[in-house]
Amino acid sequence: MASARYKILEELGAGGAGAVYKAYDTQLDRYVAIKRLLSKEEAETADAQSGNIKKEAASLATLQHPNVVSVFDLGSDEQGFFMVMELVEGDTLGDWITAATMSLPDFNELATQVLEALVSAHSQSVLHRDLKPENIKIRRLPSGRLQVKVLDFGLARMSYGAKKMTEDQSGNIQGSIYYMSPEQLLRKPLDGRTDLYALGCVLYQTLSGQRPFESDTVRGVMDAHLQHLVYPLVQIAPNIPQPVCDWVMWLFNADPAHRPANAQQALNSLRGLAVAGWLSESAESGHVAMAVPDEPYHPPVAVPRISTGHVPTRPPTGSVSQRITGTVPPRKPTGGVPARRPTSSVPTPTSSVHRAPARVEEETEGGLNKKMMLIYAVGGGLLLAVALFFMLRGGKSEPGKPGSPTTASTPGTPASMEPPTRAANFLQPGILLHFRAGEKMDAYTDLGKPAVAAKPGDKVLAWHDMANTGGDGTLMAINRLQQNCPTYVQEVSSALKFKAAMLRFTGTNAMIHSMSKDNPSIRDYPLGGTQKDPGLTIVMMVRPNITNKEVRCLRIRNSEDKGHLSVRAYPNNEWKLGMKIGNTVKEQKVTGRNVKQFNLIGVSWNANTAKMLLSIRSEDGGKGRAEGDAPKEKAEIFNEIRIADYDQTTPVGAEDLFNGDVLELMVWPYAMGWEDRSGQEFRIVQEYFVKPGQRY
Template sequence: MAERYKIYDKLGSGGVGAVFRAYDNELKRWVAIKRLMSANDATGDQNLATELRREADALASLRNPNIVTIFDVASDAEGLFMVMELLEGEDLADVVGRGPLHYDDFKELASQSLEGLLAAHQRHILHRDIKPENIKVERLPGGRMQSKIIDFGLARAGMRARKQTEDQEGTVMGSIFYMAPEQLTRAPVDVRTDLYSLGCVFYEALSGRKAFDGETLNEVIDKHINHDIIPLNLVAPHVPPWLGAWVLRLMALNPEDRPTGAQQAIEEFRAWEKMSAAPPMMPWMPPGYGQQPGSYTQSLYPGSATTSTIPIQPGYYQQPAEAYAQPVLEVIPDAEPIIEMAAQTTPMARTSPPASRTTASRRTGSVTKTPSVRLHSSASVHEEEKKGPNVKLIAAIGVAAVLLLAGVWFLFSGKNDPESGGAASSGLLGSSGPAEVTYQLPQDRLFPPADTDICLHLVAGVGGTGKDGRLATPDSDVLEWHDISPLANDNLMRAYNKSSSHAPKRTFWPTPKDGIIGAKPNRTVLDFRPREGRPIAMSLSDAASEKEKFPFGSPAPRGMPGMTLGVVFQADGTRLPMRLLTLTGDGGAAVILKLDKTKKLVAEFRSGGSTVSITSRDVDCTLPCTAILTWSSDGIAELRARDAPGKLYRATAKIKAPTAPLSKLQFGKVVGSKQDNAPTYEQFSGFLAEAIMYSSLIKVDQVQLLETKTLRDYYIQGPPTKPSSTKK
């Protein structure tokens, strides 16, 4: 191995072995290497070594875009190992931690996960440990979400039916919140077992809560075995009845009531998606499934009721009513299920995300990782029924024994606080201590492209705190504005002199009287209009320890070196001209965005004693606007601006790139010895909704996605138009 692969660091470990990040010297690429078995273990148990090699070869034969790719299976002096692709992105658990998925993303998740399982099942391989932590997701440049199933450590190739995976001590392995009843009772498992676990994942992805949860392991086990579940339409009213029924079918208590395989589940999803009403009661549905909690006013998903009390959330998939067919329940004919052979392996170590993503998970309130659980049992459920003892009691005793021996505590995620933009708290079961408040992007937002290079992300409705440190409410002062980016470590903007006199207020963006062009209703902004003659200004408090992560810092970003900075704002037309923002660095370079007397935007780029300016045409900055500034490492600076009516301006200029990180950001300006004597032309007066900065130059299609889908479509309503003028 040492001749071809250079090992860098350990990403994780499991019962079979450990996973390492390595570099392939021949193919010049980063890979993940999983050590399956040491040479000593292989010598001591040749049968196990043979089975592991056969399973590894079977996994390596899988070629599917929704399954982690195995590049090679080989042996060296230390034993057997597998070489796998090193995945980017984050766990589905982290994504769901920011809030339930909207329909577009859920549909991608459902179809891709089932496609991946179908490919594995066709080769007679079960996963048997499906959970959010074992599904990696990544946002593609075009905005589409891609998912891949990882960690086939509990998988087993073969056609002979056996009981659930056991190790040498006869313990059942898996993740308790997602384990099928047949796994808990040691009954035979097959492809429908994976469907049950995937259904539990889908339930959580749609609702933000676990399907089977409890304060103790015994309670969770009881809920699985008794099928004690709250219907999706009760915990997540935005989910239409057909979708809730489809998920419940995957999670049916009896395997016979589930789809016979992933193919049937896919076809049923496509058929049921055309329904406009709830399907009739089926055996797998819990009592009271059709009961709806109150009235509705908004359709968010295909087939959902036309009335809902929850707020409109842009970005959800919608279809016109005429697109729906008559409510006919279509069940795909049964097919022979593939039965699987049991194994004696432990879960494969999960490939960990990069350090930056680990930071993001900590700071954005991600779902708590669920450790695998071992449930002791001495016989199958059929044997136990003959002997008489209650199956649930045996399972519970086994769990208690494991807890006493291992001292395992399980983490449960906290509830989202809508006022904090999804601030979450979590703690150990049975422990006490203050909950950590974190900040995250609201669940109704499309997450920005190339998110791993975001070094500063400020959203008016998220992370604003007042004098007492509490979250800012409408019409309250915002003294601190917390960053929610995945790269930096909670950088925050502070009001000038930490004074309420210079702090913006949190408010709702005023909407136009005609309701056609302007800000969308109920959009939160920070009000920077001066009060009592005092200017409002905020600056980045202290990015010294994080400045190298900002544009033109020393660590190379994942994308192209450079800078991308986007803002959503509206200027007060009675106070022009003004300065909106200033971004500087230690090397004297600067980016300044101004607004002149004629309502145009002026972007100044300064570096090496030189200055270039780009002035927009036609774009009216006194209307809601988006502006995106980019600066490449080869010295190409660009201004891209669009106003509410849809007028677009784009122009570039040539200037030497900065030689030091641009890490000092300020909105507005306060100068001089007194707090209120800043020249009018240096003050910013207006509304600021969002600012997002990348430590890289993102691609053109990503810029377009950022400008339209991520920023403009969320805040601004107005007819999109073709560029009115473009200057090269």
């Protein structure tokens, strides 16, 4: 693989542009990154359709800049073409966004260095076309400054004239949907302003922690881009100075004509903000609660006046409220409190709302509208008064409600006693089954008596599915016996952010869900024939209680036992994913993850590629992953789920029982992509764990 010169060491990740591997260059004695581009068949087709793809890829090696990952070589082997690149250390911007607030000076470094990379690339007629947080690497230098590297110009095409550059060699739209410009989605000609749009979306997310365009469907995200349904950044991140927010909004106006003319113009404007003091540490405003608008609206055209003296043409109609007016006013140091990233969810904009912006009067003072200054002053005073009231009163916050005041929690206790309210798009689409402790659970009652909602301390007979995708998605105590019913408990833990509900399994407690093959809903189950990527994705939050024997946390199988998949935890802190189809058994193992902690189990199985993956994320922020081959034999539909096993007539071994707590279980009937799966897992550990760790 990758020729004799390069020794592949490990896979670093996979995305829309291909898999990336860490490798060792045996000739030059250095570590490199290798990105798979096209298989031989794909490359041959590409050459026949649109010219020499190898020449285009090789041309990227001429793009040399301190903020761009260098391309060293282009090669081929029996698997196809690959690109050899500089191996970059550090975290992705995605890691930074999820881990902590970025200061304004760091934000300035980030935006400046990415723009400098784009200026260089665009000067050589190279577009990126897939800018996103995962394609930007950051590391802290010993001097304290940031070093930023832009990855993955592999999606670019040379000569970005009037042609459909959003398509790959098969005519598919390329790029990450959350950051794609309207002209990409509409397959219009692209230029450097397309990359500025994506960068604006990335920087919006960097400052607010929220993507500007969200929906629970791909179609919904596309519509949000095309209709430009976005909350103004100044409302989502009120701790960021308005001129900085205006500048970010300017980058991703829907119409390319209303964005900066090029990356150099955007960079000049940013430098003007820095000179004026708006990007200094002291420019960050105080510790304020997040303000959430009542409804989304189409932002007005944002055309800042840049510091070079050139004033872009102003739109002929309407007023401009999202621009920097006049010369950028100097910012006096205020000794403000470091900014806080909002933690509440932002309501998802819907395509049905079309509210025009309110007209802003042109009477300004120092570049800011007087009325707006008065509104900010009064609003800030009210927020401060509310915060003081709650601090003195000792009242607690209302988790899940954006903009609610927060109170400090006592060490060792969760910040909230109730779980947060989840946004509509919290879970990946297409979920088949969803069980969450504390919700939709029936207490044990004698046969024939009406169902009663379970309370803490009750034995739970039935745990009902929350996905509501059809059919009877209920986990039932095996044989409906009281001795098989787990117990509903609630627990406060210093490792969790809230008082958690869970089902506690001990002894012979065991639950089963089985979908009859006569039920029409059976086709929606794994391998039911309706899935584009047949297989399985599982996310489960558990805390095993292990003594001297392993426990089986979960088993999903064919009800006629023609195949199964199971996850076990062992006393030596090992986790094993096992799969059997026919006579073939495959296994993946994760070590070093404390089995007695709260752990998130992630499982992915792709039936087409015969690959499976086990991911473990622990309450201490640690994580482990193992992936490899799954059985290649064709499997029958998986229509049964078991948490532990118990059979009165055929005793099972202790290793088939489960002792421990189950907080949540989610099942998707398809093999989720890398980014979607890791994103889903990380959203859940962020919600549950005080120390969620890093996404990647």
